[in-house]
Amino acid sequence: MKSLFTVLLMFIVATPSLYARLTPKEGSSFNVGFNIVNYGATGDGHTDDSEAFKRAWQDLCGATEGTPTLLISNGSFVLQPMLFKGPCKLTAINIQVDGTIVAPESVIDWKWPDSNRGAWIKFSGINDLVINGGGTFDGQGAPWWTRYNDPDYKPTALQFHNCNNSALSGLTHINSPRNHISIDSCNDFSISNIHIIAPEDSHNTDGIDISKSSNLLIENSKIETGDDCIAINSGSSFINITGVTCGPGHGISVGSLGRNGAYETVEEIHVKYSTFTGTTNGARIKTWMGGSGYARKITFEHIILIGARNPVIIDQQYHDYAISDLNSAVRVSDVTYYNFTGTSTSQDAITLNCDTNVGCIDIVLNDLNITFADGGETLASCNNAHGTFSSCYPSISCLSS
DSSP states (O other), X not given: OHHHHHHHHHHHHHOHHHHHHTSOOTTOSSXXXXXXXXXXXXXXXXXXXXXXXXXXHHHHHHOOSSEEEEEEOSSEEEOOSXXXXXXXXXXXEEEEEOSEEEOOSSGGGOOOSSSOOSEEEEEESOSSEEEESSOEEXXXXXXXXXXXXXXXXXXXXXXXXXXXXXXXXXXEEEOOSSOSEEEESOEEEEEESOEEEOOTTOTTOOSEEEESOEEEEEEEEEEEOSSOSEEEOTTEEEEEEEEEEEOSSSOEEXXXXXXXXXXXXXXXXXXXXXXXXXXXXXXXXXXXXXOEEEEEEEEEEEEXXXXXXXXXXXXXXXXXXXXXXXXXXXXXXXXXXXXXXXXXXXXXEEEEXXXXXXXXXXXXXXXXXXXXXXXXXOEEEEESEEEEEEEEESOOTTSBO
16 A cells, blocks of 8 residues: 555656646636646746746646636746647636746847747637736836837737637736737737836837727726827727726827728727826827728727827828828728816817828717816817817817817
8 A cells, every 4th residue: 555655646746737737726616727836837037937837738728627727826937938829628718827927038038939929928719718816927128129129020928819708807017028918810808907017218018909809898907108008900899998097108099000001990999987197199090191991980988188298189191101092091980089188288189180182070079178288278170070079178160069
């Protein structure tokens, strides 16, 4: 009997994946836990823990019972660029982050697994994925900001591709080389109660970038970055944003759309009960000259402004590229701004700079009161914008009252 016990003990010690699976998430009989420490991760902030994450993910994604949960405990776990790829055998996958996941400190220390350098951490093809906890993703972005001017060369910190019916909540995301979170080709995805932080002068560090996705909810979050707090790009629809505090940053932007003459579309975008503090822009729609497609059915409502520089702006002349047809433009229509209050740091509180040929139609502004932070009056300007306004300060004489 003693010999049998010794053999069994040696087997468990020699098989860390089995030991990890025997450690369920505390307090829950429904979860099957895979603790990253039991796969050899040290969490000391210096040792590369990538191999432990690979082994844990292999077991997690291959699990056939319960709700598999990857447990990332307190500590600082250094992780090289990594792809977590599905589909997994079970439809529900949980990742609980209580510690910090940190990128390599130096740019030259990043070890890319293949030629795809688009993201530090990428989740692809995984449905019913839930990532939560009180931990942090630290992208160690400072060396990237100073070393590379081309934003296309810098990686996103956290990317979700083709992940449906999934959720991200409760975490802090700091200092990404580029976008902190990218949502691409995902449906039914929610983001809540997160905090995104990067210095105001960190270029291209968008908070959340959305593209080719639908039925997204972003709520009750604080985003402080050097670029757009949230950018809504082509192929996106039914995006709901509520209770977001933005600033510093470039505001919440629909676009840019139509770069290099591309046909791009966005519709059913709704932003409400949000605050812009010290942002370069507030509620912004931006399209490139020469593009095509549409941005429509967009609503910004119940917005508080605290020293935003361009609180309301539509810019259909975002950039002028050397393309053949500058007579085309992404059509902007059915846009509503309702119940804005607060201050602007520029006199140009409302700017509707629409394309000379295509223009903007069905633009509605109602119940806006935007004053100049330094005293004096605020102004509104239009170029080929068509619509109505009521109960607005500043008055928008270029629209019908």
